[in-house]
Amino acid sequence: MSQQFSPTGFKVLPTVVKHLLIINCLFFLATFTFERFHIDLTEYLGLHFFKASHFHPYQLITYMFMHANFGHLFFNMFALWMFGNTLENLWGSKRFLLFYMVCGIGAGLCQELVQYIQYATSLANYATVNMGGNIVTMDTYLNMMNTVGASGAIYGLLLAFGMMFPNSMIYFYFLIPIKAKWFVIGYAVIELITGLTGVDNVAHFAHLGGMLFGLILILYWKKNPAGPNKNFRKLKDVFQSLKKRSRTKYTHYEEVYDKVPRSDEDYNYQKAQKEKDIDAILDKVAKNGYSSLTDEEKEFLFKNSK
Template sequence: MNRYFQTPPVVKNLIIINVLVYMATALLPVGDTIMQYCALSLGTPYFHTYQFITYMFLHANFEHIFFNMFALWMFGRTLEYELGSQRFLTFYMVCGVGAALIQYLTALAFGELPLLLVGASGAVMGLLLAFGVMHPNAVIMLLIPPIPMKAKWFVIIYAVIELFLGWKGVGNVAHFAHVGGMLWGFLLLHWWKRRGTIRF
């Protein structure tokens, strides 16, 4: 079968875990308890350091998980094949944890605590950044509006928009977490490149 239609193991398992956790929080009586203890509850009595990891596997609603998992599947497959499964998982987790750290520091600086954070968006934004860096001239077809755009321009424009929206405090979205995931992804990619472990 053509590799394009296959899903490598880490991407597949991340999607499965995220979907199962979402179903548990949406359908089971313990759903609220899972959210209470596993969402990143910064500045609250429920905060625990492990939440910097567990928050990535929780999602607020169907739309939230659908778009995150779709982006993970779209960009993650290519990156896992190129980076290898172990390095890909390391990259994903570093971007997710790093995104939460950036969101926490900005919330602390702007006096926006307490803060509740859920979702794989920060880690997924790291993948988008990596795809744009490693395949700058690949064409991405946007959904809205439906126009083609080179990956490098899409990443730059998206990052600028997220930074602006975060600065303005627009919406109930962790915009700085998105930017943070991209930042940590950029730093990790270039660290690996300097060590000669990857090429792009």
């Protein structure tokens, strides 16, 4: 049974998506503002080829917030709103932000790799480049390789949406209904073909790189539901440290479970309820991390882990 995807309005946007929209728009406005003072922010914040003199490592992050024109910004932000809204509500803000940044940085790394292959196979042995009669130095030419845009991260979100909601309906050009899984596959094929043919000046392999890194991260999360930075193997050490804490009050869990059951029925009910509470706490750890637990929950989990 298929689902129909209908994004909610701006007033209920989750935190990270909202702030990403604002930051991208501010960077876009700043680009034109600084141009009046003859300062090209794209030159500083766009992603240069790593062998170029204008390259800086921080550009692997800043390039995601720069856009070439209004159309570039609009369609990326529309996709961020459309897919990011649902994914952040599904994953939570921390995991969503991690995914977005990993996809964006991964896209940049893939673009750097493709540019290096181009450089190593056709440019490395030359000191100058003939650009239609205009001879420029190799360093000048390499500095022209400048990538901007959130598209790599957006393509990662597109892939994630297709994997999380494969049968949801997306209206292509607002008219043609298509399932998310086919929409994602179709876009990936188009990006691969246009990237190999080189028919335009778009960083198609950066888009594919965002999808690739997104795929790797989702598969990792599926294999390790606790996710990065939430390693359950560390809980044992945390529980040991809790032994040193002195308790100052009688907790809710003690009130419920430290009572001596009056009958077998009470015992079975108490046991089933305890397992349910333990599962709920572990789910909370998996979604939001151990630090999200209250002292009462930590004490209860420690006591029942023995």
